[in-house]
Amino acid sequence: MSSVSAIRASVLIPIIAHMEKTGLQTDALLARHGIMRSQIANPYAMVPLTAYVSFFEEASRMSNSTNLGALLGTTVTPGDLGPTGVLFNISPTILDAMRRVTRYISAIQGATSNGLWQEGDDYVWSYQISSSKLWPRRQDSEFTLSVCCQLIRLGFSRTWRPQEVHFEHPAPRDTTILEKIFRAPLKFAQPSNRLIMAGPEAERSYRSEDPALVAVLEHHIAELAEKTNATESMRERVSTLISIHLGYRKITIAGMAADLGMAPRTLQRRLQEENTSLRDMVERHRRELAQKQLTGNVDKGRISESLGYADSTVFWRARQRWGRHDG
Template sequence: MNTVRMIRSYLLLPYVEAVEARGHDATPMLSAHGLKSADLVEPHFRLPFRAFLAIQQSAADLVGDPCLGLRIGAEIRPEQVGSLGLLMSTSRTLREALLHFSHWGASMQEGWELEFIDTPEGADYVYRVHELGVSTRQDVEYSLANMCSLIRTRMGRNWAPTEVHLAHSNPSRARVYEGIFHAPVFFDQPVNKLVIGNDDLMLRSERVSYALLPIVEAHLQLARQATALDENLARQVSLIVAQSMGRRTVQIADVAVKLGMPVRSLQRALAERNTSFRDIVRQERQRVAEDLLAQGRINSITEIAISAGYADGSVFSRAFRTWTGTAPSKSPLRRKA
């Protein structure tokens, strides 16, 4: 079982805003992964990268736009991706900027990487996602479109890569892609990448502030250290528990392996935060059950019980009475489907 990679939650904000702008409620989409809107405005809060990918796809499905990630990436401003976005405007050449971006992006260990590969004509800037068994199309298109947008902040709005390669199949909307990238787009390729010419890579820009680079890198170093301190450990455990809720019994050993730490260390760290694995599981079960009752999409108490990780309705009903003092069938939260 692999360690769970965690990514900055605020990167989901544009997706939530896009969903709500089209008249949809983003709450069920987030709560399905143990999240709430307030989590997305916490600067140091992180969520499992796998959940991040799933929410990107859910947002695209909800609004009926398979190119949602592509469109959002093209509109993102540097400050919306944090200190990483500022690297583009603090490096002497585009080559330096891309190398800095690759280095600091990899140091965040979020589940993605951008690799700079020299070629005779310039460079391939390859985007890779380290997650299997989940759709990555939305994230890939978002990331490459976002990178083009960031590069244009220093190279000018008409800048374009030589080519764009995407590993997934052509979605029959080639004009949309070429309109955003301003370049030929090739599908069903071995890797996802931007092809960039050497003249562009070596061009010095008057739009940048070289003196700010040490400041930006110092801020990125602090962010990396904050990540290593794992200040949101209990919340991370909650999110991992939420990912397995209703599918299989969640064991502390499984969560410890995903977090890359011994069980005893995890237990001790949670105790230092005045909680325990048992408390977190109970809280997640209660949250899932109350959300399902309130949404009214499932009207069967047994189905709600199973979704909340209980073996049957009777065990769930006893637990629910302990939480609230009333039976789930009579709860004021309950709404008929």
């Protein structure tokens, strides 16, 4: 995760092009969100993430397309993402491609949590903008997961489909278009946005790659990523892991320490030095997610499951505790 809240201007280009094809004027819309046309003339320029998210949401409303993000994702090509997209496209396996996305996503955007891990026979890729204050952000979530599916189908197999697709936002009234795009079961009001991928398909080798070309691309991407990355506190690193794993596997100090490559006691001490603890951070994260999902009228049983509670009774007790704390 990068702590710089910005995104490459290249991501905005297909959104703007689509709107202008439908006859919508974009200059005024860009200006309302503090984005100048000159900013996006350079695809390597950075645009504030807050401006991008709010612009994307309003673009969806103006174009009368609630599925704008997911639909635009199906039009993206590897070249649209610069060297990161090219590196994805020449990877020998889907797993290699997703590992590289996970490693180099900060070359495209900052302040983002993403991770890739194996769960049984499947692989899980998780994506989420780090700040809970950037909400709603449905268009970005559906766009990003749609782009990943599109790149996999272009670079590896036209018939590829994930095992499941998870979204952090509540379910829309009509999911027909999303089902056609993702070709997989959809789950909403989840702790994070996720693609669940079948292991054998992800590990299948499609091609040999040119090591020299890979080295050149990775060097260039690493330089881009370095420009957007900043030194992260231990709190930020743990927060990233919580957002990735919450509701999917039990969060423990031992598990977090293993992911971070340190001893549990060291992690506890580092968090104490930043005046927090894993328990407090998980509680805060659950509370923020619960508030968003309750606002979206999500079923309380589903909320408790997505937050990693044993049942709705435990969730109810947590809400009572939060209420007493506020009082």
